Amino acid sequence: MLPATAAALAVLAALLAWPVPALLARARWPRRDPLVALVCWQAIGLAGGLSMIGALLVHGLAPWGHSLPEAAWSVLTGDAAEDPVRGDHWVTLTLAGVLAVELVGVLVLSWVRTARTRRRHRELLEVVVRPAAVPDARLLEHPAPVAFCIPGARPLLVLSSGIVAELDEAQLAAVVAHERAHLREHHHLYLLPFVAWEAALPVLPAAARAHAAVRTLVEMRADDVALRSLDGAAPRRTLAQAIVAAAGGGGGAEVPSGALAVAGGAVRARVVRLLEPPSPLPGWARWLALLAAGLLLLAPTALLLLPVL
Known part of the structure; x- marks a missing residue:
């Protein structure tokens, strides 16, 4: 060495x-x-x-x-x-230990806090939601167009009555496919290290930039997976319209902390990407x-x- x-x-x-x-x-x-x-x-x-x-x-x-x-x-x-x-050897060893404990500790703490928050929201929602017409989804009586999923051991996919009334059948299917993509591919695990990185190193601009970029990419990935299961003449336009409807109705403000929502993460960039798809x-x-x-x-x-x- x-x-x-x-x-x-x-x-x-x-x-x-x-x-x-x-x-x-x-x-x-x-x-x-x-x-x-x-x-x-x-x-x-x-x-x-x-x-x-x-x-x-x-x-x-x-x-x-x-x-x-x-x-x-x-x-x-x-x-x-x-x-x-020398003294600098002891200093760097101490810093290495502190940094390792901080990074691993914040990662574990973020996971525990996020899991606890999701469990609490899930328990509260299960009291007020009822089965939706869509299989494996729950209906929340709320006028705002909201659709989100809470990942975990007992995942929960929630549609508001507002979004059911706002969207047509094809658009609603696109929203559900998007949320199911989040759950099936465990996208919350992609986000967790960057939530912890930003919390552990808040003075590092790259931490916030990385978290924002990963959140957008997770949503784009869910869009791509959702498109594979959609029928119709223009599935991209259908999904884009559903995203705009959810974002324009202020649904993002109603999403619980720790959930993944169809209107989350760089809505404009996602809509442009859907309507003007880049070459693979x-x-x-x-x-x-x-x-x-x-x-x-x-x-x-x-x-x-x-x-x-």
């Missing part, structure tokens, strides 16, 4: 903390394949956290060995350091993006586990 390893990890962490998320958030290709873009965002988040903690850990443990496994084993077995241990991402580009995401995860892992040759 050499200073070059810590420096390489620090450079990678800096790139993943600002310029890389900024470039991906501004790029136009993610709207062509939201699922691949979501994989890339997950890789950026994981690799960024690993690089930040790893850079501090590598520098702090440098006196004990030439690779992280060797140094960690020396510390655990109580072996003496091979080189003098070529197969080679999809595989190139997935390969980049894999290499991004592999880079800090390799730097941490292997000595610099």
Whole structure:
């Protein structure tokens, strides 16, 4: 383990903390394949956290060995350091521990809080909703056009009486298909790490940018999945009209915290994308993006586990 390893990890962490998320958030290709873009965002988040903690850990443990496994084993077995241990080594070790505990702790805390909030909303809704005409959905008496789902072990898909009255049969089917896509693909799990990242590092602009981008991509992905199950001459226009109706009626303000709603996440961009669909991402580009995401995860892992040759 050499200073070059810590420096390489620090450079990678800096790139993943600002310029890389900024470039991906501004790029136009993610709207062509939201699922691949979501994989890339997950890789950026994981690799960024690993690089930040790893850079501090590598520098702090440098006196004990030439690779992280060797140094960690020396510390655990109580072996003496091979080189003098300076104050900066103790400082970086402390910072690495604090950052690791904060990132993991905030992630766990966010999951617990979100799960508790969803459970509370589900229990309250189950008191006031009744079975809807749509299978596996519940009807909420409310004049605003609202449609949302609460994910979890006992998922709940809710339609308001306002949205049932507002939409025709095809549009309502599009809304239901969108919400079922959220539940089937567990989109709330894509969002959770970025909710935690934003909470743990509120001073980092990339955290808020990443959260917003992932939320939009999750909605675009649900739109794409919903379109596969829709019939009719113009399913894209049907879904776009349903989204506009839900957003225009102020339904977003009525959605419980932790729920996923059809009117959530960059409504204008989604409607434009539905009415003017971009060309699909070529197969080679999809595989190139997935390969980049894999290499991004592999880079800090390799730097941490292997000595610099």
